[in-house]
Amino acid sequence: MVTGPATVTGVIVTKVVIDGSNALIIEWNEAQNSTSFEIEYRATGEAVWSNTTSNVTNTTLDNLELATTYEVRVRGVSISKLGRWSCIVIVITCDVPRMVENVIIVKNASNGQPSLDVSWDMPFSDRA
Numbered sequence: 001m002v003t004g005p006a007t008v009t010g011v012i013v014t015k016v017v018i019d020g021s022n023a024l025i026i027e028w029n030e031a032q033n034s035t036s037f038e039i040e041y042r043a044t045g046e047a048v049w050s051n052t053t054s055n056v057t058n059t060t061l062d063n064l065e066l067a068t069t070y071e072v073r074v075r076g077v078s079i080s081k082l083g084r085w086s087c088i089v090i091v092i093t094c095d096v097p098r099m100v101e102n103v104i105i106v107k108n109a110s111n112g113q114p115s116l117d118v119s120w121d122m123p124f125s126d127r128a
Contacts, residue, residue: 004076004080004081006032007084008037008086009031010027010028011028013091016094018060023062024060024061026074028057030057033078033083034076034083035078036053037059038051042070043068044090067095068092069091070092071090073088
C-alpha cells in the first residue's frame with residue numbers, strides 16, 4: 001500500500017515589500033512522503049484559487065494587491081497521491097505608498113512672510 005503525503009503543518013506567512021510590490025513569503029514544515037508541495041492562495045471572497053508549486057518548504061508570492069486580505073493553504077504531493085490541505089492562513093498585504101509625481105515647489109513672499117507652496121500629482125494607484 002502506497003502512503004500519501006502527511007498533512008502540511010506549521011504554515012507561516014510573512015508579508016513583505018519587494019521592489020515596491022507586495023509579496024508574501026510562505027514557509028511550512030516538511031510533510032512526510034511529500035516529493036513537492038502545492039500552494040494555493042486567493043483574495044478573501046474570491047471563488048477561484050491561484051496556485052503554484054515548490055520542491056522545497058517555502059515560496060514567495062509576489063505582485064499581490066495592496067491592503068488585500070489573502071487566504072493561503074499548502075499540501076504535500078507525492079508521485080501518486082495528494083495530501084490534505086493545511087489549515088488556511090489569513091494575512092493582509094501591506095498598503096505600500098506610491099511615489100508622488102510632478103512635485104512643484106514655489107517660494108513665495110506674500111505679506112513679507114516667506115513660504116513655500118508645494119503641489120504634486122497623486123500616485124497612479126490612488127487615482128480614481
